[in-house]
Amino acid sequence: MSTPTAIPSLRCLSCGYDLAGLPESGHCPECGTPIARSLRGNLFRYASPGYVRTLRGGATLALVASLIYIFDWVPKIPLAMIFAALQIGSMSVLDAFFDIATLATMLFGWWMLSTPDPAFVGVDSARDWRVRLRVLLPFASAVILFNAVAGSVFRGVLSGTVTIGSGGAMMSFSYAEMLSWISRFVHAIVIYCGLRYIHVISMRFPSLKLRNASSNAYATLGMIITLLVLVVGCGIGGRFVGWLVAGAVFFAACAGIALIVWLFQYFGLLGRLRSELTRAIITAEAIAQAEHRLAAQVTEAIQPPPITQSGSEAS
Numbered sequence: 001m002s003t004p005t006a007i008p009s010l011r012c013l014s015c016g017y018d019l020a021g022l023p024e025s026g027h028c029p030e031c032g033t034p035i036a037r038s039l040r041g042n043l044f045r046y047a048s049p050g051y052v053r054t055l056r057g058g059a060t061l062a063l064v065a066s067l068i069y070i071f072d073w074v075p076k077i078p079l080a081m082i083f084a085a086l087q088i089g090s091m092s093v094l095d096a097f098f099d100i101a102t103l104a105t106m107l108f109g110w111w112m113l114s115t116p117d118p119a120f121v122g123v124d125s126a127r128d129w130r131v132r133l134r135v136l137l138p139f140a141s142a143v144i145l146f147n148a149v150a151g152s153v154f155r156g157v158l159s160g161t162v163t164i165g166s167g168g169a170m171m172s173f174s175y176a177e178m179l180s181w182i183s184r185f186v187h188a189i190v191i192y193c194g195l196r197y198i199h200v201i202s203m204r205f206p207s208l209k210l211r212n213a214s215s216n217a218y219a220t221l222g223m224i225i226t227l228l229v230l231v232v233g234c235g236i237g238g239r240f241v242g243w244l245v246a247g248a249v250f251f252a253a254c255a256g257i258a259l260i261v262w263l264f265q266y267f268g269l270l271g272r273l274r275s276e277l278t279r280a281i282i283t284a285e286a287i288a289q290a291e292h293r294l295a296a297q298v299t300e301a302i303q304p305p306p307i308t309q310s311g312s313e314a315s
């Protein structure tokens with residue numbers, strides 16, 4: 001043990017307390033975590049187990065939200081049959097219910113997953129994508145929620161259509177269709193930001209597999225978004241220039257194939273993220289326990305329990 005050196009600038013990895021000027025061998029005055037622990041950097045295994053558990057909760061909710069989003073027809077079919085048999089409720093209420101449930105789960109999931117680490121040391125490279133994700137979430141929620149309830153509340157207004165072109169080149173779409181496509185588009189952008197964020201935090205495990213899986217997933221999603229923009233562009237253009245319709249069909253087919261590939265990548269990625277977080281939590285807890293034991297031993301060695309001298313307390 002060398003002489004204790006003062007730390008120039010450092011925050012406690014557990015609670016974020018400023019440890020500047022304190023000795024390396026000491027403990028955080030705020031939460032008692034050994035200062036040495038905060039010197040080891042930002043790997044999740046050295047982070048507060050509570051924080052990593054929040055991230056894992058977020059990853060689980062994001063996974064559940066995506067499952068409801070894709071497989072909501074599984075409970076919907078029997079429920080719709082029950083509704084029809086009992087002559088209560090309606091499909092639009094059921095749709096709105098599932099849309100709102102998906103939205104709430106997605107919102108809480110990504111919000112938890114993008115919780116900033118209170119004890120991050122140095123420059124946080126995940127900050128940019130985390131902030132974009134968090135700025136986008138309330139906005140996306142408003143759009144998706146509006147789309148979910150608008151179908152039943154503003155049916156009259158939304159059944160109106162927009163028409164472009166004239167004669168044979170005429171094309172019309174209803175506001176409701178446009179709204180549901182905007183809602184899907186915004187949903188895709190949120191998930192794109194989330195994938196970029198996972199890409200950056202993968203180095204805190206560190207996991208190259210997770211890093212590659214996330215870059216594949218966001219590249220595919222970026223491609224799908226681009227293809228859909230091309231489909232819309234060619235679809236509108238095709239009303240004026242005939243052959244562009246073939247382009248729209250081709251891009252739509254490509255987007256469909258890419259979507260299937262992406263779904264496998266996405267669920268694989270979230271599953272891997274969860275298992276990596278679980279491993280980080282187990283290690284983080286083991287490290288925290290070992291440190292508590294070590295701290296207890298050190299305290300005992302430095303300050304042995306007072307030996308009662310005969311007469312000192314008795315008198």
Ligand SMILES: [Zn+2]
Pocket residue numbers: 012013014015016017028029030031032033
């Ligand atoms: Zn602390």
